[in-house]
Amino acid sequence: MMFDSLVIQSPKRTPQAQRGWNGFFPYYAGYPESFARALLESANLSKGSVILDPWNGSGTTTFSASQLGFASKGFDLNPTMIIVARARLLPPSEADSLEPLGRETVKGIRADQRILQPEDPLLWWFEPATAALIRALERRIRSQLVGERTSTPDGVRLDHISGLAATFYVALFSVCREMSTPFRSSNPTWLRKPKANEALIAADREAILSAFTANVKNMAEALAEWDEDPQKDQAIAELQLADTTSTKLPTGSIDMVLTSPPYCTRIDYSAATRIELAVLHPLVDVKMEDLGRQMIGSTRVPNHEIEVDAAWGSTCGQFIANLKAHPSKASAGYYYKTHLDYFEKMALSLAHLARGLKPAGTAVLIVQDSYYKNIHNDLPSITTEMAAAAGLRLRRRVDFEFKRSMAGINPHTRTYKRAVGAVEAVLCFEKS
Numbered sequence: 001m002m003f004d005s006l007v008i009q010s011p012k013r014t015p016q017a018q019r020g021w022n023g024f025f026p027y028y029a030g031y032p033e034s035f036a037r038a039l040l041e042s043a044n045l046s047k048g049s050v051i052l053d054p055w056n057g058s059g060t061t062t063f064s065a066s067q068l069g070f071a072s073k074g075f076d077l078n079p080t081m082i083i084v085a086r087a088r089l090l091p092p093s094e095a096d097s098l099e100p101l102g103r104e105t106v107k108g109i110r111a112d113q114r115i116l117q118p119e120d121p122l123l124w125w126f127e128p129a130t131a132a133l134i135r136a137l138e139r140r141i142r143s144q145l146v147g148e149r150t151s152t153p154d155g156v157r158l159d160h161i162s163g164l165a166a167t168f169y170v171a172l173f174s175v176c177r178e179m180s181t182p183f184r185s186s187n188p189t190w191l192r193k194p195k196a197n198e199a200l201i202a203a204d205r206e207a208i209l210s211a212f213t214a215n216v217k218n219m220a221e222a223l224a225e226w227d228e229d230p231q232k233d234q235a236i237a238e239l240q241l242a243d244t245t246s247t248k249l250p251t252g253s254i255d256m257v258l259t260s261p262p263y264c265t266r267i268d269y270s271a272a273t274r275i276e277l278a279v280l281h282p283l284v285d286v287k288m289e290d291l292g293r294q295m296i297g298s299t300r301v302p303n304h305e306i307e308v309d310a311a312w313g314s315t316c317g318q319f320i321a322n323l324k325a326h327p328s329k330a331s332a333g334y335y336y337k338t339h340l341d342y343f344e345k346m347a348l349s350l351a352h353l354a355r356g357l358k359p360a361g362t363a364v365l366i367v368q369d370s371y372y373k374n375i376h377n378d379l380p381s382i383t384t385e386m387a388a389a390a391g392l393r394l395r396r397r398v399d400f401e402f403k404r405s406m407a408g409i410n411p412h413t414r415t416y417k418r419a420v421g422a423v424e425a426v427l428c429f430e431k432s
């Protein structure tokens with residue numbers, strides 16, 4: 001590949017990029033579809049190439065690859081994101097059926113509190129009558145659109161869920177996210193649980209069902225407008241609930257990786273989808289603590305001892321040493337351990353990705369730096385050194401500076417003298 005010919009636009013998502021069909025998948029982090037599309041189009045890939053995003057999130061990579069006719073694979077640990085990414089892949093040919101199916105779905109829906117289990121997580125935020133109506137709507141979607149290939153005797157196979165079922169779940173997610181606004185903070189990834197004696201959310205039947213059918217109608221209209229070429233068949237995209245630290249790809253099976261690994265900013269991305277996971281509870285019973293602990297960048301202390309590995313590189317080793325020596329509270333304990341957890345998981349993941357790439361295959365990673373207190377966490381350089389240990393050689397790097405970052409939301413960061421904003425680096429590797 002001619003790395004200099006890759007078209008690398010800004011990977012920062014903008015409000016303009018969140019319109020039309022893409023506007024229904026406003027999940028935090030990731031890059032815009034225009035970035036992925038321009039990069040893939042300029043990569044000079046052969047027709048049979050396979051694209052992988054091991055941290056697929058809302059499915060920008062798999063969607064873009066599918067639009068361009070490339071087969072793709074997308075991994076994610078979060079069941080919510082598998083469903084969101086599947087909905088995004090719904091072909092425009094299905095647009096005409098969405099609205100009548102939506103009207104059929106809400107017929108006869110009533111709030112019967114007998115269907116609620118005592119441990120239903122919807123009860124964390126919603127009054128029982130409201131929770132019962134949401135659950136009744138979710139049950140209708142499940143009974144109409146989720147078949148035996150997805151809900152099997154051996155467990156749920158989300159990789160088999162249909163685009164229609166996923167789209168209707170996304171429409172319901174949107175209703176619940178909108179209603180749960182009082183429990184969101186300035187951090188876009190955080191949905192808190194109500195405090196003791198805090199009023200729960202109540203909404204009448206008509207408001208909930210009208211919001212749901214309006215979402216389905218709007219999605220149908222946006223999907224129909226997205227149809228650039230009615231004759232073009234989208235390529236196959238395989239979505240899999242998978243952990244990058246343990247999922248072993250077939251050796252030499254991937255032509256190109258395009259992804260943005262979780263940033264080392266101690267953000268609990270699983271908390272961003274608490275409401276969606278509550279909706280999905282009967283289909284996929286996920287314990288939030290377990291999911292959060294599995295995530296790269298987990299805010300939870302690992303349950304096993306981790307030692308600094310020289311293979312992580314000198315930049316990582318120096319950063320870890322400086323962090324451990326920092327005089328602030330918990331630096332040598334909690335924060336030291338959670339950072340070790342992050343770097344161990346990243347190193348394992350990069351090794352698996354490198355093994356899955358074909359010889360001379362390409363991996364493009366979007367990585368952002370950050371700060372721990374006043375210590376610069378140069379994650380682009382750390383990732384480059386870790387990748388080199390896995391057999392990936394850096395061929396090109398393009399930096400984009402941004403004045404605002406998630407770290408700037410925390411007012412305590414002003415205590416330390418450090419650079420404002422962040423650098424987001426697009427790192428282009430070749431398997432040696």
